[in-house]
Amino acid sequence: MSNEIVPARARRWLFTTNHKEVGILYLVTSLFFFVAAGLLALTFRSQLSVPNNNLLSPDLYNQFVTVHGLLMIFWVLSPFAFGFANYILPLQIGARDLAFPRLNAMSYWFYLFSGVAMIMSFFFGSAPDLGWTLYSPQTSAQYTPSIGLNIGAAALILIVVSITMSSVNFLVTMFKMRAPGMKLRHMPVFPWAILITIFMMLYAFPSFLAAVLLLYVDRAFGTFYFSSIQGGALLWDNVFWFFGHPEVYIVLFPALGLIADVIPTFARRPLYGSKYIIGSMIAAAIISFIVWGHHMFVTGIGVTSTKLYTVTTIAVSLPFDVMVIAMIETLVKARVKLKAASLFALGAVALFVIGGITGVYLASVALDHALRGTYFVVAHFHYIMVGGSIMGLIAGLYYWFPKFTGRMYHENVARIHFGLSFIGFNILYFPQFLLLDMPRRIATYSASTGWGPLNFTSTIGGFIFGGAQVLLFLNLFLSQRRGSPSGPNPWDAWTLEWSLPSPPPPHDFDTVPTIAEDGTYHFGNGQGYPNGSRIGNGYAHSHLEGLSPWPIVMAFAAFIFFLGLTIGQPTSPTPVSYKPFWPLIFDGAILGVISLYGYTREKFSVHEESRVESWPFKEVPNVKLGIWTFLGAEVIFFGVLIGAYFFVRTNSPTWPAVGSLFTIRNGFAMTLILLTSSLTAIMALVSAKIGSRNGLIASLLGTFGLGVAFLYVKAGEWIELGSSGVFSVANGLPATSYFITTGTHGVHVFAGMAMTIYLLANTFKGRYLKGDYHAIEHFGLYWHFVDIVWVFLFPLFYLI
């Protein structure tokens, strides 16, 4: 379809699945959102520059602050880093692409459309206006009736889907596609940082997805998770910050990893204690999941909890000390080449130290009570996220720009860019440490507070910092056209990507490198490819292949489906509920089905190298590892849903007795149906392996039929409970938790049934027999997981 409709140049960028091009798309898009978020920041900084200012209305001010925060955290920091990861990481580990190239392209398009949705929210009454933490109960439809927050929630759901796809893809790539001889210990620090970041993403983002889903159903269907006393603010705080604190490290680690690659290059000596840096990152990542309560010191959580979180929060600072000391040690007695990349890297470390130290103050319960919600906290996390992360990522931009383009940037302009950025940053944020009695998120203040001069100074700094970025864009834009040729390795760096021409050819490596025991690489022993042969994700030396239209179509389908769910106007004021916009939902669903069909029917081969380093998953095929990784994320997702149920239930003084609402008989019947479906699913695998086509068809039909039976009984129960009038989705927490948890599980059953139809269609064509059984096995992994979830839901809702 694509050849006739879309011009070749556009087709290349719209349909690409090549990791380098997807990386460039990520980088350019994240920089676009960086500019958008920055302009919002400059506007509300202008509002705060003088007392009693009325440049922005309080309402608009709140929207600008909120969308600025959301854009920077979700659409700039991580995607900026993953632009580098897309482009550079496969080169650094000696892979020709990511494990699932089309999935990678889809991640990008989900990311782009989610960002578009977030910005669109401005045009539907009001963008989200509650701060990026979306604290409950302000987010309830009662207090924030605008549909802008619904669209914002849809945007967040879409980007979490994007991130989950990316996480699975990168993880499989790093574990399964390293060049021969490249042990994990041989990987540079940047891939290590990405690997550790992905672990955190995998376990943190499903929690956020569940949180946003519950927020959305509260708003759309009038449920009570976050608007009840039993759930409310404390439930949101838990599920949000379980994600939120690791998220700080998720946006920081790629920059730290990148800096750890840049500093040794310009110091002309090996990184001091690289093992300790990696070990520290792992330690910090683990501890990051048990510190979230320090964001809740003022919420009245128990003394035991505050003690626990104080200790863990102080503990998590220690690994960062090790990282910083190792980087400083690398510089001792070194003749550092002060280029823009190294200047930004060093500047980032310096600013991160300030941000880190001020964070330790907040581990103290007493100080946290005084400083929470003030500009001290704003300054602290901007020193981490902008000082450490953004400055580090800009170092990466200068460092790898010659690799991306084959040209050098203008060094002197880049140094001026650094100078203005560093000075502007400190003028912008350091005064905010001194504004430790000024509450954040206030639209203006009176002159009598005395906050005017510091705010004015801060705003000046903001304009210097923001203006400096114009130099960055001009420099890079002009240099990619007119810069002097860089050659393959202008920095005399040691990592593998610098062994390739700049920019690297579409297929990356002519011969797969082999890594020696000492970590050096060689190309002589690798497996070669003759010119013009089909390699990588369908690229050949002489012409472009490997394009797929379906990732963008599928992402667009999801985009309009979610828009349809969220742009409907409120139908009633109390309780507020929203009428979906059905035409868009139908369009999205139909387009989704078409694109799924096209995606599965498309002939798209992914080349797998015969010789790879794949410890510790040597015997596990790529797709299976990807599915297990995805199921790991699902465990967290359902864990949060079940956790939310536990939370509201144990926090409720009363709960309906066993058997008073749900018929145990129904639950028992549904359990038996699903258990039987697991048996038919495993028998499908047995039949496939022995080559029994009839057995396979019968088993799959059985699984499908049992899925139908399960949903039939479930639907009957829903209708019965709903028609009783006392048990609707908006009728108290027992109903809320029951309908949402079992409904989400039901959607998973439905998805599994859709898979069986696909498998059946192919089985009728003679597929999946004997050695071709893997798709049946992979389906089974998912289906059994759905069964396992029900094994827990049955006693929780019907028997306890």
Next chain:
Amino acid sequence: MNTTYLYLLVFAILVGGTDIEVNLASVQNSVPYGEYVSILLGLAALKAALIAMFYQHLKYEPRSLSTWVLVGLVMASLLMSLSFIQLHIGH
């Protein structure tokens, strides 16, 4: 043992376990609530482990993969446990 028989045996144990759960509900008033809940969740965990080990073949997969899956369970348990501590301990 023939794999089909093994899968049927696992199925029988799963159904039997479910039957025990349902029958426990009929005597719940004679069992302390905490123990009742613990037994039911324990049975659920046992059934889940059987499905994962035999139907999802984790028993036969490399240890790295089963460890990988366990990490997810630990993380989910962590969230639930610490949230529970916040609510109910140390006030």
